[in-house]
Amino acid sequence: MARHRDPLRRDISCIAVGLAVRIQSLPQGAKVGIKALAARCREGEKRIAAALRELEAHGYLRRVRDRLPSGRIITRTVFCNRPTALLHPRRPAEAPPQPAKPEPAPVPAPMQQPAPVPVCIPTAAPPAPEVPVAPPAPSAPLFVPRVPPPTAPKAPRRPLPQPSELTPDLDRAATAFLSDLHRHAPQFTLSEDDVRRLVPGVAAWLERAASPDAIRRALTDDPPHPLKHPAKLLTYRLTELLPPAPPGVDDLATLDRPRPRFTVTPFQTCEDCDRAFRSPTPGRCRDCRETRAAYAQAAA
Known part of the structure; x- marks a missing residue:
């Protein structure tokens, strides 16, 4: 890390000045990356990154990429108090001036007539045929x-x-x-108009053989807190949680009707080959019956 004595400019922010002083106080070869400085300072990584960019813009900081023998590329940070040392590097020392030798006087050349310059007169090119341009296809919306x-x-x-x-x-x-609902759930206190408006909904539940306790639990369990409009909540639950109509006598009779039975043919064991086969009566399997029939026809 090269160091030169040169005061910081006045157009640099105080955060950048403080960070520059902090970098100068570190030993030679110390890490001055964003995360390394954030671990040493109280400022966050965003403010440190902005201050480093400001120092780099004014020439106090330079980042150089080097390749290690292993092939890995690293970034080295060089800090300098004098920006001219970074922006304008020193030039090699020039050699002392040599005594000039007298040069011979130039001999005037004979005057020559200027050659005629050809003049090109542009000719009007024939107009290109007009090609109909198709209108651009409507692009699909991005979102x-x-x-x-x-x-x-x-x-x-x-x-x-x-x-x-x-x-x-x-x-x-x-x-x-x-x-009577407010005695079981005090937050469900209804006005007379609300009661008259909700009566048909409760009557529909009672008509479907719902017990008052079941209706009360379905309407008042787990209400929102605070409950601002109890009548609206009751209207919603009476509509959305309506139980199905009870089955009629014909439906119950259909359920009690005996179901048709299916006959399953049992397994039998063949008397000749002991192989299992389905048959209502014991005996021989089909292969054994065909074999016996073939032998009997050949003997005849």
């Missing part, structure tokens, strides 16, 4: 958004389920269920 924009129309919400017939008993039971 296709997969998320719909905020202005995209939203899918309509499903309506609140309705019972096949809102009988007085169903209306009374659904109203009592909704009015």
